[in-house]
Amino acid sequence: MNILVIEDDPSVRTLVKAVLEHNGNSVETAETIHDGQALATEGNFEMIVLDLGLPDGDGYEMCKEIRDKGVTTPVLILSGEHETDVKVKCLKVGADDYLTKPFNTEELLARLEAIQRRTESSGDQTLVCGELKVDLLKREFSVNGEVVQLTNNEFNLLVYFIKNKNRIITQEELAEKVWDIHFDTQTNYINVYISYLRKKIREHTETDYIETIRKKGFTFRCE
Numbered sequence: 095m096n097i098l099v100i101e102d103d104p105s106v107r108t109l110v111k112a113v114l115e116h117n118g119n120s121v122e123t124a125e126t127i128h129d130g131q132a133l134a135t136e137g138n139f140e141m142i143v144l145d146l147g148l149p150d151g152d153g154y155e156m157c158k159e160i161r162d163k164g165v166t167t168p169v170l171i172l173s174g175e176h177e178t179d180v181k182v183k184c185l186k187v188g189a190d191d192y193l194t195k196p197f198n199t200e201e202l203l204a205r206l207e208a209i210q211r212r213t214e215s216s217g218d219q220t221l222v223c224g225e226l227k228v229d230l231l232k233r234e235f236s237v238n239g240e241v242v243q244l245t246n247n248e249f250n251l252l253v254y255f256i257k258n259k260n261r262i263i264t265q266e267e268l269a270e271k272v273w274d275i276h277f278d279t280q281t282n283y284i285n286v287y288i289s290y291l292r293k294k295i296r297e298h299t300e301t302d303y304i305e306t307i308r309k310k311g312f313t314f315r316c317e
């Protein structure tokens with residue numbers, strides 16, 4: 095597996111990386127929410143091991159945020175917090191499991207394998223909309239079986255559209271949910287990304303999935 099480990103404590107980070115690599119995984123590490131979130135959103139990871147207490151924020155908030163952005167990569171929280179309400183809070187926000195420190199490395203591996211089995215059998219890693227198919231795990235988009243290369247922004251936009259199909263979505267909503275910024279009417283870049291995405295889809299199909307609703311926003315049409 096390709097695993098992202100977000101942990102600021104160097105001894106834990108080094109140990110987890112070594113154990114996972116020893117067991118045939120490839121591992122990337124981050125020490126802050128800032129770096130970890132960027133990697134989690136852009137990278138091709140099959141698993142994320144996430145510490146809760148990080149120097150620039152709370153792992154719980156990060157987990158919530160990446161789930162809101164449509165990142166479905168399984169998350170195992172690794173934390174010194176033993177309280178049940180913290181564990182429940184993390185699981186409710188989209189974490190897949192929770193392991194308290196100090197932990198046994200055998201248990202860490204077993205839990206990651208269990209998450210992987212559950213993810214593989216759940217089969218909900220694919221979004222389908224007419225001729226369009228999105229593999230969330232591989233972050234791959236295809237139209238009628240043909241793979242279409244998208245940038246991260248275009249991919250995230252597409253995932254948000256498909257998950258919120260057949261309703262009007264405003265630019266404000268896209269700015270907030272996809273880009274995590276406050277919408278500014280002076281900027282046109284949301285329109286620009288939508289036109290890029292529309293163009294790439296239209297290169298492979300006659301159907302126009304993105305409908306512009308005048309003065310309101312957009313609707314992504316899925317039958």
Ligand code: CA
Pocket residue numbers: 101102103145146147148
């Ligand atoms: Ca920490």
